[in-house]
Amino acid sequence: MAEHPAYPVGLRLTGRRTVVLGGGQVAQRRLPALIAAGADIHLVSPEATPSVEAMADAGEITWHRRPYAEGDLATAWYALIATSDTEANTRASAEAEAHRVWCVRSDDADAATAWTPATGTSEGVTVAVLTTEARGRDPRRTAAIRDAVVEGLRDGTLVAPHHRTRVPGVALVGGGPGDPDLITVRGRRLLAEADVVIADRLGPRDLLAELPPHVEVIDAAKIPYGRFMAQEAINNALIEHAKQGKSVVRLKGGDPYVFGRGMEELHALAEAGIPCTVVPGISSSISVPGAAGIPVTHRGVAHEFTVVSGHVAPDDERSLVDWPALAKLTGTLVVLMGVDKIGRIAETLVAHGKSPDTPVALVQEGTTAAQRRVDATLATVAETVAAQEVRPPAVIVIGEVVAVGPRGTA
Template identity: 90%
Template sequence: MAEHPAYPVGLRLTGRRVVVLGGGQVAQRRLPALVAAGADVQLVSPSATPSVEAMATAGEITWHRRRYEDGDLTGAWYALIATSDPEANTRASAEGERERVWCVRADDADEATAWTPATGRSAGFTVAVLTTDAEDRDPRRTAAVRDAIVEGLHDGTLVAPHHRPRATGVALVGGGPGDPDLITVRGRRLLAEADVVIADRLGPRDLLAELPPHVEVIDAAKIPYGRFMAQEAINNALIEHAEQGKAVVRLKGGDPYVYGRGMEEVQALAAAGIPCTVVPGISSSISVPSAAGIPVTHRGVAHEFTVVSGHIAPDDERSLVDWPALATLRGTLVILMGVDKIGRIAETLTAHGKAPDTPVAVIQEGTTAAQRRVDATLATVADAVRAHEVKPPAVIVIGEVVTVGPDASRPQD
């Protein structure tokens, strides 16, 4: 048997009896996949790790708190033998042979009738890797091969072309704060599969250079439109390309729903009868302060943080922000799109009770190679922004967390 390679197969275990012998680390690693497969998992073990016990408590598996007994594999379709008792493992393996139950042996792969491949999932596929070299059955190398394939599917470097027509649709992808590595796995995969990409100026531009030559990249800022027709023109472009049967990705900076007008695009697509997949992105409101060494919350310093748009000045009648109320909050205030309005914002906050010496940090082009941080206070931030010629995009953080760093003493609640 050892001279022949294993025959790969995918087991459909939904509702079928699966027996796991042993509740240790091996079971802890293997049980989640069995539960996800819908198996009727019967765990036989006198003890279990906390994670395995939690699965039993949640009703995901049935736990028989005892040692293996002959007959435990009766009616099973599949078994994982992973106890710390070699003699029990041998007896269970023999029972599996008699009962024609495929058995994985954690302690002795050569005596098993089934092997567990190194598996991973991406893009609707399950990747399972088994070694064919009986003399070099190195699980680390097998896992490395699995990881390389899954990572390629994740980041789009390994793309299999579609040979069947795809359903019309648009993917609204949040590209994150700017660093191309901070886009989500799903977002990057959809980007790699796109025929057309309509990109914002604040999206992760480096990712666009990695796209194949056939992909049409449209700069949303350059779509012809009148001054007040920008969003409508973008909506029309999304609909037009999707109706042509193309895979369309709308690549936006940050998260599509955090000051990204994403819902307007979703509504326009829905009105045109075009399905839309929304892929959340890492918002700059949290990630940029983090990249600059600022936690938006910190024990004993800030138990809350508030994110507001500063693109409309506090004294503008169009503003929907309750600036006087914000001035009374003790937590962190994060302002997006507020560089050119920061002077009036600071004046409003101090006029309604915020201390003029409240620390402020302005982080320009956060998470990118051009990131820089300017520190000030509410009283000085307007002058600091002018002196350092801070330009958008920038995130403004107001609050005591600005002074918290790796070397700061740990405050008490």
């Protein structure tokens, strides 16, 4: 046996009797996977850890509170031997051999008839890693290989596109505030599997360079028909490519539903009968201040924060923001898309009761290598923006939290 590698196989244990001897840490680690596999689990042990006992109390396993006895493995399909009694383990292993039950031994792997691989899952795929050598096995190395493969599948760095089960459609992916490391694991994986990517200017652009050569990348900012037709043109592009049987990712900055017009695109796709997946993203309203050392809430300073769009001025009839009400709040105000309107925003807040000395921070190109932070007050922010040449994209934070963190973190 020592001269040959183990033969890998996937056991289908649903409803099949599985016996676990011992209720200690080994059982605690192995039981969740057996429960997930639907096995009919019988635990034989006088004692168990609190976690294992909780599994029994929940009805996930059947606990026989006694030591191993001859005959416990007679009708089992699979056995895990993990007691601290070497003599009992040896007898149980012999019984398993006699009844042709595949048996794992935690105390002596070389005496077992089966080994437990290092396993992990990602989107319906189970990765199981075994060493080929019967002796001199290195569990830490197999676990490290498992982790590397699973992480690569999850974050998209290990590309394994679907072929048989892949369904054409659109994924609205929130790319986060700009740093490519801040996209979600699911978002990165879907991006790696895309045929077409329609990207916003504020999305994590560095990720586009990692895409395979066959992927068509469309700059949403350059889709024709003019400024006011741009969203309709984007909707049409999503529908057109999806109807061609392609997997399409709409890569957005931040979160699709935080001033991202994601619901408009979802409605257009639904009307066209196109399946759509929405992947939330890290919103710049929280992450960018955090990257600049500003907490949007802080004990004893701010118990709430409000996020508003500043793309139209307070005196614009199109504005839906109740600026007078915001001026009366004591928490943090985060303004997105408001750099060119910040002068009128500050004037309105002061006019309705906000102190002109209220701290303001503008964080430009947050979370990227070009990030910079400019501080001011409501009284000085307009002239500061002009003097410091602050340009979009920038997140504006108004409130006492601006002065809480160390300024050097910007």
